[in-house]
Amino acid sequence: MPGGIDPHTHFELEMMGAKCADDFYKGTRAAVAGGTTCVIDFVLPQKGQSLLEAYNNWREKADGKVCCDYGLHVGVTWWSPAVKKEMQQLTSEQYGVNSFKMFMAYKDAWMLDDYDLYCAMETCAELKALPQVHAENGHIIARNTEKLLAKGVTGPEGHQLSRDEEVEAEAVNRACAGAPLYIVHMMSKSAVRALQLARTRQRHALIGETLAATVGTDGTHYGNACFRHAAAHVLSPPLRPDPSTPQAMCEALADDHLQLIGSDNCTFHEKDKQLGKGNFSKIPNGVNGVEDRMAILWQKAVNTGIMDPCRFVAVTSSNAAKVFNIWPQKGRIAVNSDADIVVWDPKLERTISAANHKQAVDFNIFEGQHVVGSPQYVVVNGRVCLDDGELRVVEGFGKFLKTPVESPLIYDGHQSQEEAPHRPEFLEAPVRVTNGTPSPDLG
Numbered sequence: 001m002p003g004g005i006d007p008h009t010h011f012e013l014e015m016m017g018a019k020c021a022d023d024f025y026k027g028t029r030a031a032v033a034g035g036t037t038c039v040i041d042f043v044l045p046q047k048g049q050s051l052l053e054a055y056n057n058w059r060e061k062a063d064g065k066v067c068c069d070y071g072l073h074v075g076v077t078w079w080s081p082a083v084k085k086e087m088q089q090l091t092s093e094q095y096g097v098n099s100f101k102m103f104m105a106y107k108d109a110w111m112l113d114d115y116d117l118y119c120a121m122e123t124c125a126e127l128k129a130l131p132q133v134h135a136e137n138g139h140i141i142a143r144n145t146e147k148l149l150a151k152g153v154t155g156p157e158g159h160q161l162s163r164d165e166e167v168e169a170e171a172v173n174r175a176c177a178g179a180p181l182y183i184v185h186m187m188s189k190s191a192v193r194a195l196q197l198a199r200t201r202q203r204h205a206l207i208g209e210t211l212a213a214t215v216g217t218d219g220t221h222y223g224n225a226c227f228r229h230a231a232a233h234v235l236s237p238p239l240r241p242d243p244s245t246p247q248a249m250c251e252a253l254a255d256d257h258l259q260l261i262g263s264d265n266c267t268f269h270e271k272d273k274q275l276g277k278g279n280f281s282k283i284p285n286g287v288n289g290v291e292d293r294m295a296i297l298w299q300k301a302v303n304t305g306i307m308d309p310c311r312f313v314a315v316t317s318s319n320a321a322k323v324f325n326i327w328p329q330k331g332r333i334a335v336n337s338d339a340d341i342v343v344w345d346p347k348l349e350r351t352i353s354a355a356n357h358k359q360a361v362d363f364n365i366f367e368g369q370h371v372v373g374s375p376q377y378v379v380v381n382g383r384v385c386l387d388d389g390e391l392r393v394v395e396g397f398g399k400f401l402k403t404p405v406e407s408p409l410i411y412d413g414h415q416s417q418e419e420a421p422h423r424p425e426f427l428e429a430p431v432r433v434t435n436g437t438p439s440p441d442l443g
């Protein structure tokens with residue numbers, strides 16, 4: 001199958017007083033070990049910081065370290081005419097950015113109010129770039145956090161209590177007022193329902209991404225008596241306590257209510273998670289997933305019969321290439337496409353553990369899970385980098401991948417889609433698995 005594309009990573013990000021454990025070398029090395037041959041990371045400027053300056057910093061961090069190709073999304077974390085101008089520059093051929101992320105949460109760091117959010121989305125539409133949104137209501141989270149702390153709820157369980165499914169679904173609904181739109185890390189059944197409803201009333205592309213974390217584990221871990229264990233699962237939006245969530249997210253991916261699965265890999269060592277001991281709102285947010293994303297989805301969705309292998313390729317690889325306008329260079333096995341190829345052994349069995357994973361971080365949220373199906377060979381741009389289980393990556397072998405704007409697939413796809421306007425024609429139509437008769441085209 002074509003190499004996996006992880007549309008959502010954070011390597012070397014500094015946030016909430018800590019720095020991510022995985023840098024661009026260890027992070028992309030882990031990606032390759034798990035069958036992913038391309039990642040798209042997020043440049044996140046400080047409020048007031050030049051977007052171009054932040055972009056250049058990210059390029060400096062990544063170039064020379066990455067073991068596979070990478071692209072960049074840029075966060076729009078504040079708003080001014082200067083930001084608008086920089087967005088335009090970033091979408092030029094020189095910089096090669098076609099997607100911008102806006103936060104509806106993280107009130108003290110990156111949040112935009114609705115006016116600024118709308119301006120940023122409008123600018124994306126003018127530039128034919130793709131707006132991405134972190135959909136959670138930051139004001140409700142802030143107020144709930146105050147109330148919980150005042151009541152003495154200070155442990156990691158407070159994290160999900162401060163931001164339940166409705167806090168996510170409300171923001172999804174609000175964000176869908178502007179489109180085309182890509183909603184990152186959708187973590188709940190309520191959020192997916194809000195997205196489906198929005199699609200019934202508007203005709204532009206509304207694309208939904210979920211995470212390996214959501215599919216592979218759940219929010220019951222926040223109740224774990226061990227602080228380290230519970231805090232390790234803290235990310236935003238949080239894992240949900242509803243135990244039916246992981247399967248529902250697999251079904252949403254299979255049925256095309258969601259189109260992609262990322263990792264939101266944003267790892268912090270235990271010592272950094274300890275920053276939130278005594279106040280859950282200070283636990284650095286983020287979990288692992290870049291290495292295990294493909295094996296986890298295979299285990300939970302393909303081995304269970306929820307999803308056929310071709311849909312697996314679509315949601316782990318080819319849909320990302322199409323959405324970010326790098327198809328068929330990426331996400332496809334064909335003459336003239338990059339030779340990013342995975343030979344997947346559906347019978348290979350292993351148990352996921354921090355003791356032997358390739359990521360730098362000292363914890364794995366999928367610890368102890370037995371998975372059947374993993375890559376045997378991974379070819380990155382023609383070079384065998386996982387060789388029958390042996391990792392042979394080369395630091396700096398990857399290149400920066402420009403993602404051009406004006407994707408005909410996002411901006412014109414709806415024109416021929418009178419019947420299903422929300423789903424651009426180019427995205428692989430799913431076929432539910434029926435006794436080993438999968439859909440015909442492997443990406």
Ligand code: DUC
Pocket residue numbers: 010134234235236237264266285286287
């Ligand atoms: N969520 C996380 O959990 N970490 C990084 C940023 C985000 O939105």
Ligand code: ZN
Pocket residue numbers: 134184185236237
């Ligand atoms: Zn986010």
Ligand code: ZN
Pocket residue numbers: 008009010264266
């Ligand atoms: Zn993220």
